[in-house]
Amino acid sequence: MTDRIRRxxxxxxxxxITCTGEPVRVSVCHCRNCKARSxxxxxxxxxxxxxxxxxxGEAKMWxxxxxxGNVADFFFCGECGSTLWFRNRPQLDTCAVxxxxxxxxxxxxxxxxxxxxxxxxxxxxxGDAVERYD
Ligand SMILES: [Zn+2]
Ligand SMILES: [Zn+2]
Numbered sequence: 001m002t003d004r005i006r007r008x009x010x011x012x013x014x015x016x017i018t019c020t021g022e023p024v025r026v027s028v029c030h031c032r033n034c035k036a037r038s039x040x041x042x043x044x045x046x047x048x049x050x051x052x053x054x055x056x057g058e059a060k061m062w063x064x065x066x067x068x069g070n071v072a073d074f075f076f077c078g079e080c081g082s083t084l085w086f087r088n089r090p091q092l093d094t095c096a097v098x099x100x101x102x103x104x105x106x107x108x109x110x111x112x113x114x115x116x117x118x119x120x121x122x123x124x125x126x127g128d129a130v131e132r133y134d
Pocket of ligand 1: 014079
């Protein structure tokens with residue numbers, strides 16, 4: 001059996017990422033930083049081992065400390081501004097890719113919903129298989 005390959009890109013297409021195999025984690029996050037990054041009510045991302053991703057194009061990096069105090073590195077397109085992947089220090093061995101940047105038909109199943117205490121009151125993440133954390 002060959003490993004599944006999924007591709008994601010920024011909106012203008014100059015920055016691209018190819019992910020091989022299955023993600024180690026697919027999660028929704030309701031934290032303030034993820035809301036600000038995505039500009040939405042929550043963010044969804046698939047996390048892959050760093051050795052399973054390959055990137056093309058030119059990325060800019062911006063760093064921000066999260067609520068935990070750990071710094072995260074965000075890689076984005078300088079042309080269209082899409083954040084295409086990010087990694088949380090000190091776990092530089094994984095790479096998170098926003099779900100909405102993947103080509104349609106990616107088939108990811110949601111596994112985790114975190115920071116639910118910050119979830120907007122009109123948001124509902126459904127599914128019995130989803131593990132939930134405040
Ligand atoms: Zn772009
Ligand atoms: Zn978050």
